[in-house]
Amino acid sequence: MKSSVIIFPGSNCDRDMDVALKKFGFKNQMIWHNDKSIPKSDLIVLPGGFSYGDYLRCGSIASKSNIIKSVIDFANSGGFVLGICNGFQILTETGLLPGILQQNKYLNFICKNVYVKIKDKKNKYFKNIKKEILELHIAHNEGNYFCSKDELKSLEDNTQIAVTYCDQKGLENDENNPNGALKNIAGIFNKNKNVLGMMPHPERMIDKYLSGEDGSLFFENLLGNLQ
Amino acid sequence: MKIKVIVTLKNGVLDPQGKAIQQTLNGMNFDKVSDVRQGKFFEIEVKENDETKAKSLVDEMCKKLLANLVIEDYKIV
Numbered sequence: 602m603k604s605s606v607i608i609f610p611g612s613n614c615d616r617d618m619d620v621a622l623k624k625f626g627f628k629n630q631m632i633w634h635n636d637k638s639i640p641k642s643d644l645i646v647l648p649g650g651f652s653y654g655d656y657l658r659c660g661s662i663a664s665k666s667n668i669i670k671s672v673i674d675f676a677n678s679g680g681f682v683l684g685i686c687n688g689f690q691i692l693t694e695t696g697l698l699p700g701i702l703q704q705n706k707y708l709n710f711i712c713k714n715v716y717v718k719i720k721d722k723k724n725k726y727f728k729n730i731k732k733e734i735l736e737l738h739i740a741h742n743e744g745n746y747f748c749s750k751d752e753l754k755s756l757e758d759n760t761q762i763a764v765t766y767c768d769q770k771g772l773e774n775d776e777n778n779p780n781g782a783l784k785n786i787a788g789i790f791n792k793n794k795n796v797l798g799m800m801p802h803p804e805r806m807i808d809k810y811l812s813g814e815d816g817s818l819f820f821e822n823l824l825g826n827l828q
Numbered sequence: 829m830k831i832k833v834i835v836t837l838k839n840g841v842l843d844p845q846g847k848a849i850q851q852t853l854n855g856m857n858f859d860k861v862s863d864v865r866q867g868k869f870f871e872i873e874v875k876e877n878d879e880t881k882a883k884s885l886v887d888e889m890c891k892k893l894l895a896n897l898v899i900e901d902y903k904i905v
């Protein structure tokens with residue numbers, strides 16, 4: 602399986618993602634944002650970071666970069682696109698995913714481990730994961746997911762909510778919502794479920810000694826499902 | 829020609845920064861402040877002498893980049 606990680610000026614999780622993808626068997630290549638095309642890939646990843654210094658709105662400038670047209674074409678033709686953190690913000694700004702990530706409700710940058718509940722397993726990203734709740738890491742200032750009532754209804758009707766913030770036992774409430782996200786949303790799919798954007802970083806949870814291995818589950822599973 | 833744009837959050841969209849500013853103003857004894865909404869202001873120099881054409885170009889820029897219509901409204905002034 603071939604993957605491509607796009608690097609924007611200000612990306613800072615691109616190399617972590619590269620390490621994670623390679624560790625679980627992807628043949629990964631790094632692609633510069635100014636390139637016009639992407640080599641043949643089974644998966645494109647938009648990594649976390651602060652592309653273009655978060656100017657204007659997080660992800661807005663990156664969503665107009667040279668490479669993005671190829672990413673949109675790839676996604677629209679059914680290709681798998683994963684956006685983590687800033688990558689999620691970029692995906693909403695391109696329109697591939699609905700809604701927007703606003704500033705965290707309590708105006709603080711949050712950097713900690715959280716639990717997320719997998720809401721849908723009928724997709725290549727989470728199918729066959731044995732767990733219902735994953736422990737992952739978040740690090741963001743703008744993760745407060747918001748969309749219109751109509752969009753929310755459409756997300757719910759089409760089971761496009763991928764993961765939600767919860768506690769260790771899966772309880773989703775305000776107390777377990779770190780950033781004020783609508784309905785505790787931590788990640789969503791597009792309608793066809795080939796595009797996934799999420800705030801938590803699975804690539805930071807791939808070592809049993811340093812972090813935890815729920816990220817490993819995610820990548821192993823994704824590779825298996827894409828094959 | 830210089831065109832000015834104001835981008836603000838839509839009514840009903842939570843503005844935590846505006847809220848924090850309001851609370852600070854209240855704390856500074858500006859008791860009469862009951863709400864603050866924070867926004868963005870742009871001055872765009874357009875190589876176009878026809879005001880209608882310039883504004884229509886800026887309108888397109890607002891829709892495509894300057895504002896995110898999910899949460900923001902814009903006003904060309």
